[in-house]
Amino acid sequence: MNVQIPCRFVETKRKYENHFTIAIFKTSxxxxxxxxxxxxxxxxxxxxxxKGYDIPTPKEYDVLINGxxxxxxxxxxxxxxxxxxxxxxxxxxxxxxYLIDFVDGIGPKVAQKMTDTFGDETLKVLExxxxxxxxxxxxxxxxxxxxxxxxxxxxxxxxxxxLLTPFGITSKTAMDIKMFFQKRDRKVSAVKQLxxxxxxxxxxxxxxxxxxxxxxxxxxxxPAHKDRxxxxxxxxxxxxxxxxxxxxxQRRLLDSVLKRLNDGFYQQVVYYDDVKQVMFDMARxxxxxxxxxxxxxxxxxxFEKKSAEMINGFLNTKSNDNMQTDAFITLVERKFGxxxxxxxxxxxxxxxxxxLSIIVGCAGTGKTTVLKAILQVLYKRGYKSEDIVLAAxxxxxxxxxxxxxxxxxxTIHSTLGLKADIDDKPEDIEALDAKMLIIDEFSMTDxxxxxRILSAVNPEKTKLLFLGDTAQLPSVGAGNVLHELVRSCKxxxxxxxxxxxxxxxxxxxxNASNIRYGIRSVITNDNFKIVEEPSPQQAVETITRxxxxxxxxHGFENVVxxxxxxxxxxxxxxxxxxxxxEAVNPLSSDKAEHKVGKNLFRVNDRVMQNKNITVLDxxxxxxxxxNGDTGYIKSISKSxxxxxxxxxxxxxxxxxxxxxxxxxxxxxxxxxxxxSQGSQYTDVIIPMLDYFDNMLYRNLLYTGVTRAxxxxxxxxxxxxVYRCIDNNRIVRRNTNLGNRIKDLQKEEVS
Numbered sequence: 001m002n003v004q005i006p007c008r009f010v011e012t013k014r015k016y017e018n019h020f021t022i023a024i025f026k027t028s029x030x031x032x033x034x035x036x037x038x039x040x041x042x043x044x045x046x047x048x049x050x051k052g053y054d055i056p057t058p059k060e061y062d063v064l065i066n067g068x069x070x071x072x073x074x075x076x077x078x079x080x081x082x083x084x085x086x087x088x089x090x091x092x093x094x095x096x097x098y099l100i101d102f103v104d105g106i107g108p109k110v111a112q113k114m115t116d117t118f119g120d121e122t123l124k125v126l127e128x129x130x131x132x133x134x135x136x137x138x139x140x141x142x143x144x145x146x147x148x149x150x151x152x153x154x155x156x157x158x159x160x161x162x163l164l165t166p167f168g169i170t171s172k173t174a175m176d177i178k179m180f181f182q183k184r185d186r187k188v189s190a191v192k193q194l195x196x197x198x199x200x201x202x203x204x205x206x207x208x209x210x211x212x213x214x215x216x217x218x219x220x221x222x223p224a225h226k227d228r229x230x231x232x233x234x235x236x237x238x239x240x241x242x243x244x245x246x247x248x249x250q251r252r253l254l255d256s257v258l259k260r261l262n263d264g265f266y267q268q269v270v271y272y273d274d275v276k277q278v279m280f281d282m283a284r285x286x287x288x289x290x291x292x293x294x295x296x297x298x299x300x301x302x303f304e305k306k307s308a309e310m311i312n313g314f315l316n317t318k319s320n321d322n323m324q325t326d327a328f329i330t331l332v333e334r335k336f337g338x339x340x341x342x343x344x345x346x347x348x349x350x351x352x353x354x355x356l357s358i359i360v361g362c363a364g365t366g367k368t369t370v371l372k373a374i375l376q377v378l379y380k381r382g383y384k385s386e387d388i389v390l391a392a393x394x395x396x397x398x399x400x401x402x403x404x405x406x407x408x409x410x411t412i413h414s415t416l417g418l419k420a421d422i423d424d425k426p427e428d429i430e431a432l433d434a435k436m437l438i439i440d441e442f443s444m445t446d447x448x449x450x451x452r453i454l455s456a457v458n459p460e461k462t463k464l465l466f467l468g469d470t471a472q473l474p475s476v477g478a479g480n481v482l483h484e485l486v487r488s489c490k491x492x493x494x495x496x497x498x499x500x501x502x503x504x505x506x507x508x509x510x511n512a513s514n515i516r517y518g519i520r521s522v523i524t525n526d527n528f529k530i531v532e533e534p535s536p537q538q539a540v541e542t543i544t545r546x547x548x549x550x551x552x553x554h555g556f557e558n559v560v561x562x563x564x565x566x567x568x569x570x571x572x573x574x575x576x577x578x579x580x581x582e583a584v585n586p587l588s589s590d591k592a593e594h595k596v597g598k599n600l601f602r603v604n605d606r607v608m609q610n611k612n613i614t615v616l617d618x619x620x621x622x623x624x625x626x627n628g629d630t631g632y633i634k635s636i637s638k639s640x641x642x643x644x645x646x647x648x649x650x651x652x653x654x655x656x657x658x659x660x661x662x663x664x665x666x667x668x669x670x671x672x673x674x675x676s677q678g679s680q681y682t683d684v685i686i687p688m689l690d691y692f693d694n695m696l697y698r699n700l701l702y703t704g705v706t707r708a709x710x711x712x713x714x715x716x717x718x719x720x721v722y723r724c725i726d727n728n729r730i731v732r733r734n735t736n737l738g739n740r741i742k743d744l745q746k747e748e749v750s
Contacts, residue, residue, distance in 0.1 A: 104146060105150060113138070160191050167211050197227055304740065310454040336372075343496055347374075351374050357463075395651055399651065412453065443470065444677045471516045484738040561670035564672070584669065608667075625655065686705070697724060697727040
């Protein structure tokens with residue numbers, strides 16, 4: 001319930017570095033909404049917990065707090081703040097003290113002079129007619145200027161938040177905006193700068209062009225302003241990046257931007273030549289990059305271009321390990337009683353005889369056998385364990401890699417010492433001390449992470465091997481690196497394309513192979529079922545029943561629901577997670593719970609991290625939690641006025657997350673197929689319904705099915721399964737890595 005309540009500050013319970021504050025205020029009983037008020041409450045003054053960003057906390061003044069009112073189990077009466085501002089006094093004595101407390105340049109004597117001149121209208125004069133300060137006796141112009149600058153800052157915070165709240169901008173983002181404007185010009189208030197030109201904020205994360213355009217419309221900014229065009233260009237490139245693209249063709253970018261800039265106007269306000277000139281100006285100063293007729297954000301251009309150059313360096317570096325490989329392979333085969341197929345032996349030799357190489361193959365083609373053989377050959381050649389580094393994009397993929405090979409494996413972020421996502425500085429790169437680096441599940445690796453991998457490896461000292469499955473979905477992040485490397489036809493690679501008998505006896509692998517090659521044959525048995533359900537709601541009921549059965553049989557951590565969609569409908573992950581949470585982990589008096597944003601978290605909930613971070617665990621050791629890592633909530637407790645969520649992410653990684661940290665966490669009973677890459681589960685349940693529509697395509701179904709080791713259950717319709725198999729639509733991502741590699745190799749030849 002939204003409220004606006006005058007309160008008086010009591011104490012601060014917790015204040016974070018990002019200015020998020022939890023504080024205790026008092027207010028009159030009559031200000032508490034009746035529907036929340038305890039009928040037996042006898043106190044006249046009620047304490048309220050107030051949570052938000054940069055909340056003013058003066059003890060001598062009332063604060064008007066606007067926000068959402070609720071009753072929480074631990075905090076009781078609580079207001080989540082939208083805006084908060086100090087209530088200015090109206091009596092002369094109070095005005096004098098207010099001026100002394102909050103405005104630089106005003107002491108007791110000046111405050112007395114001002115109220116003697118203007119009386120109880122003093123603050124109104126400051127607000128509306130500041131030029132009248134010249135009427136105050138013996139007040140110098142330099143003092144007046146200092147007073148006005150300070151007063152603007154005093155009222156700026158609350159005014160800024162109040163101004164931005166109607167546009168859906170959170171208090172946290174409002175504080176980011178304030179800091180941006182302070183760095184830009186400390187002498188001019190953030191509110192004034194925002195009103196004059198909101199489009200300078202285009203590079204702040206979380207602020208779309210549409211939001212900035214709505215703000216500009218309120219203040220009648222010039223719709224043809226150059227910064228408006230710049231903001232639209234940046235936003236357009238950010239939007240396509242979220243869909244996996246690194247660039248847009250320049251002409252397509254120009255047309256799209258021109259259309260957006262003129263939408264909603266009765267006549268054209270921005271013209272073709274205007275956008276073209278701005279694009280040229282941005283390119284001249286490095287805010288826009290491009291070649292091949294394409295336009296990139298500078299970071300994406302740098303990562304792709306530099307990666308191509310480093311790959312070219314690998315390709316031009318000769319390996320000195322091309323002797324006696326066949327003999328070593330024979331020794332390994334005898335030791336382990338195996339015989340490598342011709343393609344498998346070829347893959348082993350290729351990986352050892354080249355500084356950079358790729359092995360691709362679908363489930364059942366023996367990638368793990370080849371990897372183990374490579375390691376054994378390297379050992380025979382004198383490599384020590386510490387000379388070989390194994391890594392994968394997620395914790396689960398790294399664990400599987402270690403279990404399969406008996407060799408330690410870590411996440412890519414942990415291996416390279418990456419502490420966060422793409423906002424890491426490129427220069428913070430340490431060279432990897434190893435003779436060979438092997439990356440598994442490489443289809444999940446985007447352009448930025450690839451750049452970081454290549455930057456950490458010296459091609460003269462370290463071999464690099466990528467393993468992956470080109471039939472899976474591309475990376476969540478921008479780029480399509482594995483496909484581009486293969487497409488370039490310049491990087492040595494072996495494709496394992498034979499499914500072996502012991503694997504082909506597995507119905508999941510057999511069906512996955514049929515799906516991959518577009519064969520309309522889906523074998524059903526006890527391990528692979530299709531449960532026909534005509535409607536989404538009936539599908540939800542069946543999914544819930546099957547999920548409960550599966551976790552009873554295989555355990556909580558070995559079962560997952562994989563949906564094509566996150567947000568649309570009752571069978572998308574957002575809705576399914578709420579349904580499954582109530583079925584598996586319902587409200588109970590002995591389990592703490594707390595709401596963070598739109599997510600309600602309870603003790604024992606299964607959760608997933610959505611951002612790469614480095615944090616301290618419960619023993620104060622630094623650990624990496626990767627985007628896509630899953631765990632469960634061990635406890636939710638109150639500490640120093642705030643909530644602490646203790647989460648076990650496995651592999652000994654037990655971490656304490658604050659309220660703020662939990663904004664990057666979501667429930668994980670159901671996960672999108674895209675986010676499931678790199679993980680495997682005993683039992684996988686996949687909804688396949690008509691309303692998923694354009695998400696019904698081959699590599700999505702293939703990726704979902706190959707997440708299961710023992711059981712797959714598809715809930716929906718067999719027709720949707722066939723539509724997936726028939727639809728080999730591969731959305732081409734805008735990336736030129738392959739072409740860049742080919743062009744660089746041509747230059748080497750010429």
